[in-house]
Amino acid sequence: MNKSVLLGALTVASLSAGVAVAGTLDDVQARGTLNCGVTTGLIGFAAPDANGVWEGFDVDFCRAVAAAVLGDSTAVQFVPTTGQTRFTALASGEIDLLARNTTWTFSRDVDLKFEFVGVNYYDGQGFMVPRELGVSSAKDLDGATVCIQTGTTTELNLADYFRANNISYEPVPIETNAEGQQQYLAGACDVYTTDASGLAATRASFEAPADHVLLPEIISKEPLGPLVRHGDNEWADIARWTLNALISAEELGVTSANIAELSAGTNNPEINRLLGTEGELGAMLALSADWAKSAIMAGGNYGEIFERNIGESTPIGLARGLNAQWTEGGLIYSPPFR
Amino acid sequence: MSTLSDAPKQSFRLSQLIYDTRYRSITIQVIALILIVVGLGWLVNNTISNLEALGKSFSFSFLSQPAGYDINQMLIEYNNQMTHGRAALVGILNTLLVAFLGCVAATFIGVIAGVLRLSKNWVVSRLMAVYVEGFRNVPLLLWIILIFAFMSEGLPQPSDFRGSTPVASMSLSDSVAITNRGTYVPRIGFTNSLSGNEVVAAQEGATPVSSGRVDWLVIYGVLAVSLVAISFVNRSATAKQLATGIRPSTIWKNLAIFFVPLAIVLFSLGATIVQPFLKGFNFTEGVHIRNSLMALWLALSLYTGAFIAEIVRAGILAISKGQSEAASALGLRPRRTMSLVILPQAMRVIIPPLISQYLNLTKNSSLALAVGYMDVRATLGGISIAQTGRELEGIMLLGAFYLTLSLLISGGMNYYNNSTKLKER
Numbered sequence: 150m151n152k153s154v155l156l157g158a159l160t161v162a163s164l165s166a167g168v169a170v171a172g173t174l175d176d177v178q179a180r181g182t183l184n185c186g187v188t189t190g191l192i193g194f195a196a197p198d199a200n201g202v203w204e205g206f207d208v209d210f211c212r213a214v215a216a217a218v219l220g221d222s223t224a225v226q227f228v229p230t231t232g233q234t235r236f237t238a239l240a241s242g243e244i245d246l247l248a249r250n251t252t253w254t255f256s257r258d259v260d261l262k263f264e265f266v267g268v269n270y271y272d273g274q275g276f277m278v279p280r281e282l283g284v285s286s287a288k289d290l291d292g293a294t295v296c297i298q299t300g301t302t303t304e305l306n307l308a309d310y311f312r313a314n315n316i317s318y319e320p321v322p323i324e325t326n327a328e329g330q331q332q333y334l335a336g337a338c339d340v341y342t343t344d345a346s347g348l349a350a351t352r353a354s355f356e357a358p359a360d361h362v363l364l365p366e367i368i369s370k371e372p373l374g375p376l377v378r379h380g381d382n383e384w385a386d387i388a389r390w391t392l393n394a395l396i397s398a399e400e401l402g403v404t405s406a407n408i409a410e411l412s413a414g415t416n417n418p419e420i421n422r423l424l425g426t427e428g429e430l431g432a433m434l435a436l437s438a439d440w441a442k443s444a445i446m447a448g449g450n451y452g453e454i455f456e457r458n459i460g461e462s463t464p465i466g467l468a469r470g471l472n473a474q475w476t477e478g479g480l481i482y483s484p485p486f487r
Numbered sequence: 488m489s490t491l492s493d494a495p496k497q498s499f500r501l502s503q504l505i506y507d508t509r510y511r512s513i514t515i516q517v518i519a520l521i522l523i524v525v526g527l528g529w530l531v532n533n534t535i536s537n538l539e540a541l542g543k544s545f546s547f548s549f550l551s552q553p554a555g556y557d558i559n560q561m562l563i564e565y566n567n568q569m570t571h572g573r574a575a576l577v578g579i580l581n582t583l584l585v586a587f588l589g590c591v592a593a594t595f596i597g598v599i600a601g602v603l604r605l606s607k608n609w610v611v612s613r614l615m616a617v618y619v620e621g622f623r624n625v626p627l628l629l630w631i632i633l634i635f636a637f638m639s640e641g642l643p644q645p646s647d648f649r650g651s652t653p654v655a656s657m658s659l660s661d662s663v664a665i666t667n668r669g670t671y672v673p674r675i676g677f678t679n680s681l682s683g684n685e686v687v688a689a690q691e692g693a694t695p696v697s698s699g700r701v702d703w704l705v706i707y708g709v710l711a712v713s714l715v716a717i718s719f720v721n722r723s724a725t726a727k728q729l730a731t732g733i734r735p736s737t738i739w740k741n742l743a744i745f746f747v748p749l750a751i752v753l754f755s756l757g758a759t760i761v762q763p764f765l766k767g768f769n770f771t772e773g774v775h776i777r778n779s780l781m782a783l784w785l786a787l788s789l790y791t792g793a794f795i796a797e798i799v800r801a802g803i804l805a806i807s808k809g810q811s812e813a814a815s816a817l818g819l820r821p822r823r824t825m826s827l828v829i830l831p832q833a834m835r836v837i838i839p840p841l842i843s844q845y846l847n848l849t850k851n852s853s854l855a856l857a858v859g860y861m862d863v864r865a866t867l868g869g870i871s872i873a874q875t876g877r878e879l880e881g882i883m884l885l886g887a888f889y890l891t892l893s894l895l896i897s898g899g900m901n902y903y904n905n906s907t908k909l910k911e912r
Contacts, residue, residue: 233873240541240876261876262542282646282768292767294668299865300873305555308567319668319769320557322859322870336644337667337778339768379542 173245173377173384174218174435182224185211186244189229189325193350193459194250203227206458207248209448210269210375210392214246217391217440222447231324232300236261239378246388248375250344252302262379266389269374269451271471271480273367274303275345277352280362282339287366291316296329296338303343306369326351344371346459346467353464387434394441396483397423398450400474405449412442423486430486441486451481534879547884549875550575556870558861560777571871578866579888585783585862586849586892592788593848594841597795602825604800615796622793628854630790635782635858642667642778645769662762664770669777671763671770677702679757702756709752717741779860783852791848798840802833835908842900846893853889863888 177183187195187207195205208227216222228244239247240262250272251257253265278284287310297304299322311318321338323329330351333341341348345367352358375392377385398404401420403411412424421427425438434440448454455472459465473479504514538545550572557567562580565573604615622630643655645666657664664671681701720737728734763773806829814824855862856869864885872881 233869236873236876237878240543240878256874257876290768292769292771294769299556299859299870304557304870305567305874308555308557312567318557320559321668322559322861322865324856324859332639335639335667336646337639380540 183215184244186247193465209454212447213444216443216447250373264385268372272344272371274369276364293339294319393483395451399452575867578863582862589787593791596792600796601799630786638778671773676761779858802837838904
């Protein structure tokens with residue numbers, strides 16, 4: 150990690166002239182692969198499977214962008230990043246896109262000079278404790294030892310929450326989710342806190358998930374989304390509208406099962422515009438006409454990606470909740486394709 | 488008639504810059520200088536243009552912004568409302584703490600292991616060889632992680648001490664708790680503290696005790712005065728010895744000067760030993776030595792100690808055999824030969840390479856990252872950078888800090904080296 154920050158800073162300093170701003174699309178197309186920053190391993194969001202193939206909710210977004218830009222959903226180079234290294238990696242041009250359950254905040258958007266392209270998961274920070282501890286509320290955690298990933302918004306929320314409730318805690322700083330899991334299971338900390346989705350995913354990988362409870366308090370808003378460097382608006386548009394395409398596809402009922410049939414032409418003009426059989430939306434992004442079709446075919450629409458990786462049928466078992474389509478009472482909403 | 492004519496005046500030709508040895512070295516130096524300046528200029532220029540391209544400014548103002556994060560080990564007062572600069576300072580002190588503890592322990596281990604490795608006892612010398620080769624030839628990071636993993640996985644949790652039939656119990660007549668979160672040892676509290684406002688009763692029914700910052704200052708002050716008085720006594724004893732040849736006994740006088748004022752101050756402040764006890768999730772009271780510090784300290788001192796052992800061994804072997812033979816001819820026993828004859832001479836060989844070991848240890852302390860010890864790399868160079876996006880500024884400050892610290896250490900050690908080295912006239 151140390152090396153990575155240093156290399157990152159050096160890269161900022163020396164190597165990335167011109168790379169950083171204009172022409173990320175050209176770079177990616179010339180390179181033939183998309184460099185996508187993901188977590189070092191969080192089951193359901195981004196983790197390599199038994200064969201070393203990355204899979205997960207964030208990984209599928211990377212694949213969709215690669216499919217839209219390069220026409221090949223496997224042309225992705227996944228770069229594992231920690232909470233501390235991710236922004237340096239993106240700013241230095243080491244990665245083209247960061248999809249690492251990263252919270253959209255004012256300072257990251259404005260001061261750190263990044264461009265969030267949307268929200269793909271509405272989350273909040275939660276607490277996980279062993280059931281035998283008998284804790285039923287986060288307010289009972291006075292004096293507890295808390296495992297916390299450094300360099301994250303959750304670290305700041307944690308400090309704020311305990312301060313606001315006038316209770317004390319002992320932070321145990323950790324770098325990666327795997328390290329946090331090991332420390333928590335060894336009992337070196339009483340509580341593990343991170344985004345509730347991350348807690349659910351972590352708990353699902355335990356030997357005895359039922360021995361651990363998530364406390365009812367959700368202490369923050371954590372809108373997680375992919376982000377790119379500030380200043381390259383063409384590239385940001387591609388990432389933003391790829392995400393919107395996946396969301397619109399679910400809303401319009403376009404799935405990986407029926408997309409071949411629908412792309413022959415339908416009588417719904419919005420589907421036609423989305424799939425490139427009508428209008429020139431692809432050309433406006435400097436992509437091929439069937440960019441969105443490729444993106445959706447990479448891993449299905451937003452709902453399919455959600456269900457396959459983290460949905461209720463998986464061990465992680467997250468309900469759609471806030472992440473349902475707006476038509477179903479959730480917050481997931483795409484601007485129209487017009 | 489012969490005329491003396493001047494030697495033909497050589498006109499300067501450009502090719503002389505390369506082929507004439509008088510000019511060649513200057514030419515090479517000028518070219519090297521130009522290349523370095525151009526290289527530096529390119530780096531600076533490229534940095535500026537890249538920062539502009541990213542839309543980032545170059546500013547250290549983030550140091551005065553609130554940090555927002557908490558640090559577990561604080562040697563000075565800190566909370567999350569204080570600035571990134573203050574957080575960096577907390578980290579710097581943590582780095583200094585582990586570097587200092589590490590240097591002291593590594594020297595101690597290294598000197599003992601180095602001397603024992605030369606022992607005539609086969610088992611002892613082989614054991615020391617195994618220690619030296621084992622630690623020297625395995626990467627430090629592995630040792631840090633191994634020791635930390637042993638501590639967090641192998642030691643009991645605080646909750647194991649709870650209940651009617653606890654799995655674990657405290658050591659040393661219930662005064663020290665060794666857990667997988669750290670070791671809790673008793674501390675000194677003051678029932679009659681000068682900074683009375685922070686007096687709290689730790690346990691219900693117990694006498695209130697204070698951690699007493701002012702009290703410690705008073706104690707350190709008294710100790711300092713005592714030490715000055717002791718050195719004064721010693722000096723007058725030396726003067727007397729030089730004058731009369733008989734050194735007056737100072738041991739009882741010195742002990743009295745050291746302990747009597749200390750005891751008076753401790754008694755009047757009402758110093759008591761406060762033992763750690765289990766409260767809520769964790770042990771409370773007492774001094775909490777976190778496992779991250781322990782693991783880092785142990786690994787750094789064992790690892791560097793192995794190198795120092797070799798340096799000490801080399802230093803001892805460098806002293807001619809005649810010295811120890813002469814010492815034993817004078818009737819000195821082996822231990823006194825070592826401490827009075829061999830080691831003082833060996834120090835001259837030992838100190839210069841020892842300096843680089845101290846520097847290595849200090850810089851290696853940034854491996855704290857592996858165990859979550861909050862040193863300056865973790866606060867300023869880790870969290871502050873991630874929260875503010877000031878990579879360049881943060882890394883530059885970090886580099887400047889380690890550079891300054893290393894120069895200070897090597898400056899101090901060089902001063903010591905000059906004072907012990909052979910004075911040649």
